[in-house]
Amino acid sequence: MSVRQQGGSSGRSLSWLGLIAIVGGLTLIWIYFSHPYLANNDNAVYALMYLGAGGALIAWGVRSISEDVWAFFRRLQKRASHQYRVSMPREALIYGLILVVLCAGALMGGSNMLMLVFGLMAGPFVLNGQVTLGILRRLSIRRQLPEHATVGVSFRVKLGLTNRKWLLSSWMVSVEDPVHSSREQLLPVVLFAYIPAMATREAYYEICPAQRGVYEFGPMRVVSRFPLGLMERSVELGTIQSLIVFPRIGRMSSQWRESVDAGEPVADAACVATGAHSDEFHSFREYRTGDTPRAIHWRTTARLNQLMVREYQHSRRFDLLLVVDLWLPPRPTAADHERVEMAVSFAASICADHLQQSGDASLDWIVSGRDFTSGVGAAGPSALAGILEQLAVVAGGLSSQVIAAATEAASHSLKGVRKLLVTTRTGPVPVSDASLGVDPRFTLPESNFEIFEADAEQLSQFVEYN
Numbered sequence: 001m002s003v004r005q006q007g008g009s010s011g012r013s014l015s016w017l018g019l020i021a022i023v024g025g026l027t028l029i030w031i032y033f034s035h036p037y038l039a040n041n042d043n044a045v046y047a048l049m050y051l052g053a054g055g056a057l058i059a060w061g062v063r064s065i066s067e068d069v070w071a072f073f074r075r076l077q078k079r080a081s082h083q084y085r086v087s088m089p090r091e092a093l094i095y096g097l098i099l100v101v102l103c104a105g106a107l108m109g110g111s112n113m114l115m116l117v118f119g120l121m122a123g124p125f126v127l128n129g130q131v132t133l134g135i136l137r138r139l140s141i142r143r144q145l146p147e148h149a150t151v152g153v154s155f156r157v158k159l160g161l162t163n164r165k166w167l168l169s170s171w172m173v174s175v176e177d178p179v180h181s182s183r184e185q186l187l188p189v190v191l192f193a194y195i196p197a198m199a200t201r202e203a204y205y206e207i208c209p210a211q212r213g214v215y216e217f218g219p220m221r222v223v224s225r226f227p228l229g230l231m232e233r234s235v236e237l238g239t240i241q242s243l244i245v246f247p248r249i250g251r252m253s254s255q256w257r258e259s260v261d262a263g264e265p266v267a268d269a270a271c272v273a274t275g276a277h278s279d280e281f282h283s284f285r286e287y288r289t290g291d292t293p294r295a296i297h298w299r300t301t302a303r304l305n306q307l308m309v310r311e312y313q314h315s316r317r318f319d320l321l322l323v324v325d326l327w328l329p330p331r332p333t334a335a336d337h338e339r340v341e342m343a344v345s346f347a348a349s350i351c352a353d354h355l356q357q358s359g360d361a362s363l364d365w366i367v368s369g370r371d372f373t374s375g376v377g378a379a380g381p382s383a384l385a386g387i388l389e390q391l392a393v394v395a396g397g398l399s400s401q402v403i404a405a406a407t408e409a410a411s412h413s414l415k416g417v418r419k420l421l422v423t424t425r426t427g428p429v430p431v432s433d434a435s436l437g438v439d440p441r442f443t444l445p446e447s448n449f450e451i452f453e454a455d456a457e458q459l460s461q462f463v464e465y466n
């Protein structure tokens with residue numbers, strides 16, 4: 001802090017010394033020419049002393065002040081270039097070419113009329129640049145993001161543009177908010193037609209993310225070409241914000257419900273049973289292929305004129321151990337990456353269904369890919385967001401730790417815990433080969449895991465996407 005203050009004080013002293021030197025040099029020259037004895041003296045020593053010293057002082061003072069002035073303009077130019085950017089659209093280039101032709105014709109032909117036309121056309125060109133600068137001055141913008149988003153589900157982003165000028169309004173201001181992730185880039189644009197002085201206007205844009213992961217928003221670019229469109233001026237405002245996009249979450253099918261219920265179709269119950277381990281009535285829904293006819297509720301069907309079945313919610317406590325193996329070969333193809341996304345989406349759907357439908361049942365989860373993550377004892381819908389955040393950022397890899405981690409977790413789990421393995425590998429081979437991360441297959445002996453391969457045809461039996 002002290003060094004900075006000393007530097008600024010030295011710069012100000014140098015400017016004042018330069019000004020004093022110029023005044024002193026001019027004073028010496030004035031004294032020499034105004035004094036008769038010095039002006040009429042033939043001795044060159046006096047002239048060299050007064051005129052030489054005065055000229056040297058003036059030269060040094062002009063040099064020091066010019067350096068300070070030049071540094072000031074450089075700082076001003078750097079600040080302006082950092083804040084505002086000017087570009088000429090295609091229409092402005094054509095307009096400028098016409099101006100050049102008119103100016104050349106007026107100068108070469110000596111035509112005052114052409115010069116008058118040139119002046120009349122050059123005025124709006126310059127005026128447009130100054131108007132855009134006034135429109136963008138003293139603007140501030142804010143962005144409001146949702147807490148989280150999900151792949152395939154559209155969400156809205158709110159932008160608030162504030163005009164902090166006391167008198168002047170801003171017209172036709174567009175805001176570009178670049179959005180990008182590791183695999184997707186978007187450029188939403190919002191137009192604010194009119195922002196009065198000392199007022200705020202809000203607008204929304206809607207995007208639908210196609211990939212999971214972390215999305216970065218900003219910095220926003222505020223652009224104006226008002227009123228003639230001959231000059232485009234822009235300025236970067238706002239901050240960079242991040243948003244985690246959860247994996248795509250599907251709805252577990254009736255076949256999955258049957259597998260959860262150990263082979264007893266949930267929809268077969270004609271009425272709500274009683275007891276601590278019964279299934280509770282949840283809602284009515286439309287009849288889907290594969291539903292048992294005994295689950296049809298005929299009174300609701302007659303009232304709505306379409307087949308409706310009763311849907312039940314499990315009240316049994318089924319603790320779950322979920323292992324997600326995101327194996328990728330050393331040189332993955334697009335199909336390999338697609339299997340990883342399929343496995344992550346299926347795992348996210350399982351977690352959402354289990355935590356929302358199973359009450360206080362716990363969920364232990366392990367994800368192995370490029371990195372290794374795990375969690376223990378998650379229960380209830382409130383724990384879902386944390387798990388989905390982890391699944392949103394996982395990436396495929398050699399997954400060399402999955403066998404040891406899954407075997408250890410299975411050995412420490414309580415009796416009756418359902419164990420699921422979602423993997424991108426196919427087929428069984430000895431564990432020793434799979435631990436090298438070379439072969440895409442492995443086995444888990446004596447672990448009682450239900451294995452689900454990341455295959456579209458197989459997983460479509462258990463999960464449905466809107």
